[in-house]
Amino acid sequence: MSQTSTDISRIRNVTLLAHGGGGATTLAETLFFNSGVIHKRGAVEEGNTVLRSEPEEISHGLTISPQVGHFDWKDVHVNLVDTPGYIDFIEHTRAVLNVVGGAVLVYSGVSGVRTENARFWNMVQEAMVPAIGFINKMDKSRADFIRVLGEIEQDLEVTTLPVTIPIGQGEDFEGIVDLIPMTAWSAKDGKFSQMDAIPESVQDDVEYYRMQLIEKIVESDDALLEAYLEDETPPTEEQMIEALKESVLTRRILPIFCGSGDANIGVRALANGIASYLPSPVDKASIKPLVGVDPNNREQEIARTPSSEDPFSAVVFKTSVDPFSGKLSIVRVFSGVLEADKPFLNGTRDEKEKGGHLYRLEGKEMTQVDRLEAGQIGAIARLAHTHTGDTLCDPNAPIHYHRVRYQDPVFTYAVDVEANSEEKVSNGFMKLCEEDPTLRFYRDTETRDMILAGMGPTHLSITLERLERKYGAKAELKAPKVPYHETIRAACRVQGKLKKQSGGRGQFGDCWIEVEPLERGTGFEFEDKIVGGVIPRNFIPSVEKGIRDSMDKGAVAGFPVVDIKVRLVDGSHHSVDSSDNAFRTAGSMAFRKALEEGGSVLLEPVMAMEISVPDETMGDVIGDMNSRRGKITGVTPRGSDQTIHCETPMAEVLDYGNQLNAMTSGRGIYTMRMASYQEVPSHIARKVLEDK
Structure with missing residues (x-):
């Protein structure tokens, strides 16, 4: 159970970021194989890879949540986090980027830069995470290194610098040239070995990219530049590696490697790149310091250093809940040491945790350890109060690190269940939400529907599968009710008078009110203008309560009434x-x-x-949005995509994600939020009344 310490300067916490089908899981499998973690590579198609363990991941052939593994390469220990690449699940990447030091951006040599790749790049920039790139699948038909390299530069607006280039491509792909040591590697006949010389067929490309590499490197270092300009002395291999690492840490350059994770070509060079260019926790802290706040005074900043000598602090970036074995919190330790079964504080919620067993992870396999030190990634069992994003810390040195903000889920459906299983379904969804921070489950206060909101149709479909598998509960989804409201157009003055006498004490109440519409979104205002005691003070709250009661159901279709001001101006009473x-x-x-x-x-x-959406589909998308009563407010170009800004009635976009996928072949993405309430056109209002 014991665990040897690892020099924190030799730790690399790295995530793989690839679009769905980009080959990140296979690439990770090959890294594990080359480093000796596994002795035989699994295959995604066979469902036996290290970093894909959930039954739904295996059956659908995609990663649905971050998966953690680790391997040693030369003298470096790499904690590797594979993140989902399918568009419905990539928001999980935000939590991962909050805890890793570097990223490997994986691009397909066939399909090039896709919408998901652009989103990953934006997330990496926002999180200030240094990155290197890998053009994968160079052995596949229609692979094109130069085309994809150009797309990365143009679409992501980044300066790329090839470090390895392919020998052939597609069916002719046989190896790579590593431009820093100037060595060629072949994978002919299934054997990977160094070639005696660089093939003549790639000599021109090697000379061009080698010169580009040298020029970019010397530009970043005055001493190297001076030596190069004076006597054309190129930098040594060690100088090139050091200068290139500095350019990666400052995010000025994106070094590009190439190869095939499936064919195991170029993957060793990529592992060298991870070890040489991506930052250790100490390097990362020099770029983005470890700064949190005092949980008891959120205005007071607190700094930590990535050292085992500092007080303990860590962040939970994933939660896994098993109905039998309980909850597992996956953490990255930022500072100090976490010991098994030792109590600590949840600095986010100000709750004490008893601690629990500690584990290192290799996919679904767990190895129990007695401690986790600064820089390491591991898991804690059975925490009572802790959720994804929470900060864990030393009770005597509390700290809270800022939480990750996820994009709001845009696919919203009502949950349809049998009455006798509602509690079981509700409890199951709440557990799934604890695992998945991009999922929302709640009851709509206006429509009384149970609502499930997620990032896309596949996300919600897989959530229903997991609900049934893990908690034995079944549910179906249907379009949610639109939360219509009602209001009035014109001001008016009216009387409400109750006078009843049926023997004995009667009932008498008389009030005059002035009612006027307010601006959209204002809500309800009540103003007491009674003078002279015509209505005793103790009865005025009752008048307001009666008005509020009636606001629950309007006169048009029984929807809540909003944006109205009521003045109580006159009345009378009986003693x-x-x-x-x-x-x-x-x-x-x-x-x-x-x-x-x-x-x-x-x-x-x-x-x-x-x-x-991609450029070529923008016209179709705008035309479709116009047909949905949408109002286009602007269009913003972003690389090869266009972002359309619009305002559209909710009733017209309840199932918009499926339509957008059809129009853009799955390459379109969207976000939406409530903007305002507006009057429904009369012909639409008639249809709403008919359907109610």
Whole structure:
């Protein structure tokens, strides 16, 4: 169970970022194989790779949550995190980028830069994570190194610098040339070995890219530049590696490697690149210092150093919940030492945790250890109060690191279940939300629907599969009810009067109110303008309560009434027959009259949307949005994509994701948020009433 310490300067915490089908899981498998972690490579198609263990991942052939493994390469220990590449799941990457030191951006040599790659690049830039690139699948038909290299530069607006280049491509791909040591490597006949000389067929490319490499490197170092300009002395191999690492850490250059994870070509050179160019926790802290805040005073910043000598602090970046074995919290230790079964503080929630068993992870395989030190990644079992994104720390030195903010889920559906299984389904979804921070489950207060919101149709479909497998609960999804509202068009003055006498004490309440519409989104305002005691002070709250009761159901279709101001201006009372209930009823009566006289109208929610699509599909998407009563407010170019800004009624985009996927062949993505409520056109209002 014991574990030897690793010099923190020799740790690399690295994530693989590739679009769905980009080959990141196979690439990770090959890295594990080359380093001796496994003795036989698994295959994604056979469901036996190290970093794909969930049954849904295996059956669908995609990664749905971050998976952790580790390997040693030369004198460096690499913690590797494979992240989802399918568009519905890539928001998980934000949590991973918050804890790793570097990233390997994987591009397909066939399909080039896709929308997911652009989103990964933006996330990497926002998180200030140094990166290197790998053009994968160079052995596949139609692979084109130069084309993809150009797409990376143009679409991502980054300066690339090839470090390895291919010998052939497609069916003719047989190896790589490493431009720093100037060695050629062949993989003919299934054997990977160094070639005696660089093939004549790539000599021109080698000379061009080698010269580009040298020039870019010397430009970053005054001493190297001076020596190069004076007597054309090229930098040594060690100088090139050191200068290139500095350019990676400062994110000025994206070094590019190439090869095939499947054929195991160029993967060793990539491992060398991870070890040589990506930062250790100490390097990363020099770029982006470890700074949090005092949990008891969020205005007070606190710094930590990536050292085992500092007080313990860590961040949970993934949570796994098993209905039988319990909860597992995956953490990156930023400072100090975490010992097994030793209590600590959740600095985010100010809750004490008892601690638990500690593990190192290799996919689904867990090895129990007695401690986790600064720079390491591991897991803690059975924490009671901790969730993804929380900071764990020494109780005597509390700290809270800023949490990751995820994009809001845009696919929203109502959950349809049998009445006797509602509690079971609800509890299951709550557990799944604990594992998946991009999932939302709640009950809509207006429509009373149970709502499940996710990042896309595949996300929600797989969530239903996991619900049934893990918790034995079944549910179906249907379009949610649109939360319509009602209001009035014109101001009016009305009376509500209750007068009943049926022997004994009667009921009497009389009030006059002035009602006027307010600006959209204002809500409800009540103003007491009674003078002279015509309505006793103790009955005025009852009038307001009666009005609020009536606002729950409007006059048009029974939807909540909003954006109205009511002034209580006059009335009368009876010394014996007046009561709270009488004035509550009078207030309700007056408000119902106001809805009739003020001209009630139906309001619908309008969503502000940003839709990113490839250039060639923009016309179709805009045309479709116009047909949905959408209002285009602008278009912003982003690389080879266009981002369309628009406002569209919610009723028109309840199932928009499926339509967008069809129009863009799965390359379009969108976000939306509630923008405002607007009056429903009369012909649409009639249809709403018919359907209600």
